[in-house]
Amino acid sequence: MPLSFEVCSCLRPPVPGHVSVSCRMRPLLVGEVSSGVARAPWVLTNQSITLKERSISRVDSDFNSDGLKSLKTRGELRNLDHLRRPDGETIMDHVFGEEASTQQVYEEAFKSIVFGAAEGMNGAILAYGQTASGKTFSISGSTAVSYDGEPNKGIIHFALDDLFGQLTKKAEEGKGMEYLVRMSYCELYMERVNDLLRKIGPQSQNLVVKEDPEGRGFYADGLKEKIVSSAEEVLMLFAEAEKRRRVAHTRYNEVSSRSHTLLTLCVECSVPLEDVTDDDDDDDGQSVTRIGRLVIVDLAGNERLEAGTEYVAESSSINKSLFFLGKVIEKLAARDKRTSVAPEDGEHIPFRDSKLTRLLSVHLNGNSQTGLLVTLTPSEDAVEQSLTTLRFAQKAAEVRCVAKPVLISKEQSLIVKQREIISQLHNQVRSLQEEVQRSTMQRTNEEELAAEREQCAQQLQALVLSSSKHGQSFISKSREVDTVVTALHRNMDVLKKQKATVVESMKGLYQTIHGITAAVAQASEVLSATGDSEVAKELLRSACPLEESGKENQNVWVPAILELREKLELLVDAGRSR
Numbered sequence: 290m291p292l293s294f295e296v297c298s299c300l301r302p303p304v305p306g307h308v309s310v311s312c313r314m315r316p317l318l319v320g321e322v323s324s325g326v327a328r329a330p331w332v333l334t335n336q337s338i339t340l341k342e343r344s345i346s347r348v349d350s351d352f353n354s355d356g357l358k359s360l361k362t363r364g365e366l367r368n369l370d371h372l373r374r375p376d377g378e379t380i381m382d383h384v385f386g387e388e389a390s391t392q393q394v395y396e397e398a399f400k401s402i403v404f405g406a407a408e409g410m411n412g413a414i415l416a417y418g419q420t421a422s423g424k425t426f427s428i429s430g431s432t433a434v435s436y437d438g439e440p441n442k443g444i445i446h447f448a449l450d451d452l453f454g455q456l457t458k459k460a461e462e463g464k465g466m467e468y469l470v471r472m473s474y475c476e477l478y479m480e481r482v483n484d485l486l487r488k489i490g491p492q493s494q495n496l497v498v499k500e501d502p503e504g505r506g507f508y509a510d511g512l513k514e515k516i517v518s519s520a521e522e523v524l525m526l527f528a529e530a531e532k533r534r535r536v537a538h539t540r541y542n543e544v545s546s547r548s549h550t551l552l553t554l555c556v557e558c559s560v561p562l563e564d565v566t567d568d569d570d571d572d573d574g575q576s577v578t579r580i581g582r583l584v585i586v587d588l589a590g591n592e593r594l595e596a597g598t599e600y601v602a603e604s605s606s607i608n609k610s611l612f613f614l615g616k617v618i619e620k621l622a623a624r625d626k627r628t629s630v631a632p633e634d635g636e637h638i639p640f641r642d643s644k645l646t647r648l649l650s651v652h653l654n655g656n657s658q659t660g661l662l663v664t665l666t667p668s669e670d671a672v673e674q675s676l677t678t679l680r681f682a683q684k685a686a687e688v689r690c691v692a693k694p695v696l697i698s699k700e701q702s703l704i705v706k707q708r709e710i711i712s713q714l715h716n717q718v719r720s721l722q723e724e725v726q727r728s729t730m731q732r733t734n735e736e737e738l739a740a741e742r743e744q745c746a747q748q749l750q751a752l753v754l755s756s757s758k759h760g761q762s763f764i765s766k767s768r769e770v771d772t773v774v775t776a777l778h779r780n781m782d783v784l785k786k787q788k789a790t791v792v793e794s795m796k797g798l799y800q801t802i803h804g805i806t807a808a809v810a811q812a813s814e815v816l817s818a819t820g821d822s823e824v825a826k827e828l829l830r831s832a833c834p835l836e837e838s839g840k841e842n843q844n845v846w847v848p849a850i851l852e853l854r855e856k857l858e859l860l861v862d863a864g865r866s867r
């Protein structure tokens with residue numbers, strides 16, 4: 290007998306000032322289509338989702354006449370009963386069908402939350418849904434490329450672009466706004482908080498969750514907060530951290546998250562006073578600092594615990610923490626339904642029952658723009674869990690959330706602290722600059738000296754070069770001189786020889802003249818005594834033993850002596866004739 294199941298209704302339309310709820314239905318996956326998974330008859334509009342009549346063949350066996358063959362637990366049967374409601378429409382802030390892109394989901398459902406964070410307000414984006422319904426796909430994207438050849442971006446990518454885009458734009462508008470963003474990323478695995486920004490080790494695992502003494506909720510003690518300045522930087526850290534996240538290949542999902550993850554961006558904006566409204570009365574004299582926390586949460590998927598499930602302990606831990614989250618939401622919804630004013634202090638909400646609810650308390654307890662994305666799979670098998678998911682969303686939509694800027698004191702402001710550090714650093718930089726200047730001057734002197742030394746060296750080199758040139762010419766000159774000197778020496782030798790010859794010749798002349806003088810005296814005596822001119826001439830001839838004319842090497846004076854001898858002979862003849 291076919292049965293008709295309808296969703297319990299959410300007749301209340303979305304109300305501003307509450308948690309905004311959106312739903313996304315993913316397409317059937319290739320594997321599901323090929324294995325013949327049937328599609329449940331969901332009908333979606335922009336703001337509503339309805340399960341039309343559904344025929345479940347196995348339900349026949351659940352409800353057969355003897356009732357013994359039922360494969361369902363009593364709890365599931367109760368759930369099915371519970372679903373038999375006349376009005377099957379669930380109304381949401383946004384409903385996205387299989388065709389919707391993640392960008393569209395982000396732009397329509399979550400952009401305003403991110404813009405609020407850029408104004409220093411708390412914000413939260415939570416993805417909730419059964420395992421393999423597309424939470425991680427929506428939040429972080431997927432490395433698998435989409436039909437346009439680009440990797441599928443997640444809400445995180447669009448949120449980061451907008452957050453840093455807004456902050457940069459405001460800072461550039463020149464109104465003196467300053468900002469500082471800190472990032473942390475942790476997982477909640479089996480009720481343990483692990484820091485994903487740090488390497489796995491004792492310091493990053495099982496961090497203690499503590500309560501802020503000043504009433505700003507809970508925090509994981511020792512969780513690393515990294516100052517970040519751009520979307521790219523966050524994505525780089527995020528990609529690195531994702532490798533540390535617990536995932537497993539399960540029966541339902543190839544890469545199933547075994548933990549809840551919380552990416553927190555803590556945004557501090559320091560705004561000059563003229564830009565601040567009257568509400569912002571906590572200031573440091575010139576500016577006021579707002580601090581907003583934007584948390585993006587990818588919750589682990591609710592799982593059916595069936596016999597043989599490999600990850601029983603993990604799955605039951607996930608289910609347990611999601612159960613506590615549901616309880617908190619239920620309590621908050623009930624409280625906010627009762628009171629039309631802000632939540633009263635002292636009303637007990639069981640935030641402390643789990644670490645997840647403790648860490649999310651700020652974002653669920655009023656002062657936050659919180660958006661919930663519930664993800665659904667279209668398969669008929671998943672209908673019951675999808676309905677549970679929708680009931681969760683329905684409750685969450687009743688939780689009141691009105692974000693107001695959170696102002697922090699001068700002492701708490703990291704920007705102020707940073708400014709102080711910056712001014713200290715400025716001083717250090719200045720003194721370092723002076724130091725550098727001094728050493729530069731010293732260096733300049735040294736450089737000048739070095740230049741001078743260099744110049745001297747060059748001059749010296751030039752001198753050496755030119756002297757070597759001069760040396761060369763000197764050498765060639767001295768060679769010339771040597772040649773001349775050698776030539777002179779040779780001449781000298783020649784001259785010496787010539788002198789010796791001359792001296793010898795003079796000696797010959799002297800002896801000849803001496804001989805002639807003696808011969809002239811003897812001849813004169815002979816003449817005076819005998820008057821014999823022949824004897825006298827003979828004496829003269831013997832005193833002048835002259836070489837014959839024409840003989841080689843003849844003394845130059847020989848012709849003169851011959852002439853003298855002839856004249857003497859003439860004299861002798863003249864004297865004889867007288």
Ligand SMILES: Nc1ncnc2c1ncn2[C@@H]1O[C@H](COP(=O)(O)OP(=O)(O)OP(=O)(O)O)[C@@H](O)[C@H]1O
Pocket residue numbers: 314315316318418419420421422423424425426427431433542544545546547588589590591664
């Ligand atoms: N909108 C979508 N379009 C195309 N594929 C999708 C979409 N949403 C999810 N998927 C695919 O469905 C599979 C399961 O998605 P995902 O891992 O995001 O699920 P999950 O809800 O995070 O699961 P778990 O809780 O087990 O971690 C993945 O292969 C993912 O690529």
